[in-house]
Amino acid sequence: MRSLLLVLLFASACPTVGQATIDPYDVVVSTTTSSGDQNTIRDFESVQVAQFILGQIKVEHKDVNLLCSKRWPGVIAYYNQTFFTINERAARDLAAGKLQLLGEDQEAVPFDSASSPFSADPKSVQRLADRAARQCGHSTESEQNIASEKKAVIVAKAKPRNSKQENVLNHIAEVMVIDELCDMLEINTVFLSMAATYNGVSGRDIASGGKYHDKLVSLVRIKRSEMLNIGADEDLVCASGELLYGPSGINVKGLLTSSY
DSSP states (O other), rough: OTTTOOOOOOOOOOOOEEEOOGGGGGGEEEOOOOOOOOEOOOOOEEOOOOOEEEEEEEEGGOOEEEEEEEEEEEEEEEEEEEEEEEEEHHHHHHHEEEEEEETTTEEETTSSSSSSSGGHHHHHHHHHHHHHEEEEEEEETTOOOOHHHHOOOOOOOOOOOHHHHHHHHHHHHHHHHHHHHHEEEEEEEHHHHHHHHHOOOHHHHHSSTTTTTHHHHHHHHHHHHHHHHHTOOOHHHHHHHHHHHSTTTTSSSEEEEEEO
């Protein structure tokens, strides 16, 4: 089981965007460094976008191709056959630089321009920039201290194997904490009940007076404290929940669903 505190990187194949499919390797950005040297970036990769990350932006997540590079901290998005700059670095560099798709020059529209669908929700744009930065190994613009996030990463180590019931309780505790701290996700109670019962933990077991009730309460308290102690904001909790327990969750698929 992956820990709630282990914020893993999303990766995806080239998604369908707008009315076209683009390959990140077909995108080239050319910028000029502070010393006057030319810097050409060709190693773009796609960043998976979950629908809840888009907030009030009225576009479908599957239509947004979010791109980042390990060699350049700028973040760009391709939507409806148009490129948009998603963070300040991309906007600054591309104001004087060049963006190409399949060798043809492209305009990079600032996300906050009147013609940009992303201008409707700057906070969600920040979430997109943060997610891309994390995937490509850059400091996120919203984090005051990157070291604090590194402390949140728990490296997987060999541990005594938990019983099936202990694993179930851990999963339940984690989704309960995420449900509490993330307004955009909620527990799929029907599926959770079925999955728990299948694995030997009934609703009666975790209800007040049940044989696992006190253990579950303790786990919830511990996991809540862990998240709050590292200063995890709602965006990070939501991203972790989507990754671990969303429709394609790497722990258990479908334990969490969008609350919208």
